[in-house]
Amino acid sequence: MSKVVFLDRDGVINEKAAPHDYIKNWKEFTFLPETIRAIHLLNNHGFVVVLVTNQRGIARGLMTMEDLNIIHQNMQTELSAHGAHIDRIYVCPHDKGTCHCRKPEIGLFLQAQNEYNIDKNHSYMVGDSVTDIQAGKKFGISTISINGFNYGADYDCSSLMEAAEWIIREEEK
Numbered sequence: 153m154s155k156v157v158f159l160d161r162d163g164v165i166n167e168k169a170a171p172h173d174y175i176k177n178w179k180e181f182t183f184l185p186e187t188i189r190a191i192h193l194l195n196n197h198g199f200v201v202v203l204v205t206n207q208r209g210i211a212r213g214l215m216t217m218e219d220l221n222i223i224h225q226n227m228q229t230e231l232s233a234h235g236a237h238i239d240r241i242y243v244c245p246h247d248k249g250t251c252h253c254r255k256p257e258i259g260l261f262l263q264a265q266n267e268y269n270i271d272k273n274h275s276y277m278v279g280d281s282v283t284d285i286q287a288g289k290k291f292g293i294s295t296i297s298i299n300g301f302n303y304g305a306d307y308d309c310s311s312l313m314e315a316a317e318w319i320i321r322e323e324e325k
């Protein structure tokens with residue numbers, strides 16, 4: 153069975169766009185401090201690292217799936233240059249209320265479940281919004297909020313690096 157760490161993207165891996173805006177191209181994408189190192193740490197401790205991201209900007213016509221793919225390709229290239237990687241990226245490009253994959257729904261998690269035999273007792277959702285935490289809880293895994301607002305998460309920390317270190321300590325118990 154696979155130990156999986158699910159990560160939201162904007163606000164967890166990279167800086168968020170301004171309110172009511174989206175990261176629409178690679179020039180707008182900036183890794184948060186120590187994010188690459190945190191992903192590398194998770195990789196080295198045997199976790200499958202999965203990105204689950206709502207990208208409503210596509211449904212709103214502000215960017216295309218090709219734009220998003222270029223962002224993710226560049227993100228993976230940068231991670232790889234530092235010995236890190238995200239194993240799989242699942243995207244919801246839909247508008248609110250039009251699908252079953254947009255968090256807080258668990259469609260993206262179910263896609264991952266179809267690909268990986270997920271050990272829910274040793275898997276985690278790291279997010280920065282209430283919908284991230286709700287999705288992780290609905291899927292039945294531990295949740296970690298990293299923005300200072302708990303949202304009912306099982307654990308709260310200040311960064312992805314702190315979350316990665318906490319996850320590793322939990323697994324070593």
